[in-house]
Amino acid sequence: MVRSVLFLIAGAIISGFIVYYFFDVKTLFNSFEGFFLKFSIILVAFFTFIVIFRYISFIFFSILKTYQKTITFSHNDMFYNPKVTIIVPAYNEEVTIATSIKSLVKQTYNNLEIIIMDDGSKDNTYKISKKFEGNFNGKTIRVLTKKNGGKSRALNFAIERSSGELVMCVDADSKLEVDAVELMVRYFKDSEISAVAGSVFVSNRVNMLTKLQALEYIEGLNMVRNAQAFLKLVNIIPGPIGMFRKSAIKEIGGYAHDTFAEDCDLTLKLIEKNHKIDFEPDAVAHTEAPDELLDLLKQRYRWTRGILQAIQKHSHNLWNFKNFNFSFVLWYMLFEAIFWPFIDLFASILLIYLSFSQSVNSMLIYWWLLFTIVDISGALYCILITNETKSLAFYAFFYRLYFISVINISKIFATIEEWFNIEMSWGKLERKGI
């Protein structure tokens, strides 16, 4: 009840601002001469409308998905017990690997094989992992090693050697909640489901940057995925927690080596072949987020270029409306990765220009307030459905003020560099094992 009321209030406030904003845009539009200015204002207004519409749609579909989930599973699902292989690709993960293995052994699901896939680490990852090899509580732990060749090759190597009907890929630096596997497995009883994504939460909330990322993860990632799952079209299965039907991975030829976002590429290949992908919000992985700005920029730069590479690979399907779902997903990803960051920057520059040339205009505060209120409403909704710390909603204020703009600048540069095909290296973020 409280949630519904809050949601309605937020909706009312947003609607009010949308009306006021567009009224103001209309006044502003009429007061300007010149094609470029008029066109710019229409462009910004159009994209603002799309962003608001996107937000409201996501919240709406997310509510529907949450409702759908409560009526989907029955008591009989508890007897569905296929073998699951958890694969942990690890390269130089000596700091985190032991904690990761310990969290996997505690899983409540018993028909489990755990493969630690050492990708030619130069540190003690293999040595530490080897100590855990054997049987624990009915779960088998195997440690494999190979010459360093990248995450995608390591995953394919382990998938080929796995004995499970279902395969779960987990990052070495993430820690799973004990019931994560059990919660995800039940989706595969439906033979049409080929993959299930889980929720990712930030574990190291040590400063404002990591708290902002925590908010971003629950809002941007988990709310978005929940909504996408209503349509069975989750577009990225996150590295920290994703489960697949092995036959589906084999059908699409496994992970590709030619992009920096192998998770995204694999998911796109599944959608291309009309496989259905679901999302289990209660299957949680805790991951360490970058706690320094430059590390965060590095991560987002790589994500953006990786996503663009994956889209580029499938770009021939952008206009293929016969496979409407896939085309829609590709356009959505293009919007998120390229269009919106560019328009956001363009809008900021336009507003600065208007403020200096026409004196500071009230449109500026309404434009900013509109997004901040949308962010706060989205954050409140997500915090309520995920039972997260309520104080996180406070950070929604800074989210729009500082975080999004800085991230968007990094995305824009990454897009430009990808366009000009400037060389990049994968690199690796240093983990602290918090």
Next chain:
Amino acid sequence: MNFIAFLSFAVLVVIILTLIFGMGAYFLYKVREKQRRKGSDIITYEELREESGRKFLFFDEVKYGNK
């Protein structure tokens, strides 16, 4: 004082500062990556030995014993 005008001005200042900060941070990141790459060009004796597959790089192994 017009409160809306004041807030608009405050947001304007924040937008300008954030853009400058974002650009600066991005270039700092690029400089750091460049320096790190330079640093990683340095190869250790052990890595070189492993790459060549030889026991020693600057010496030949001599075996003593029956001819």
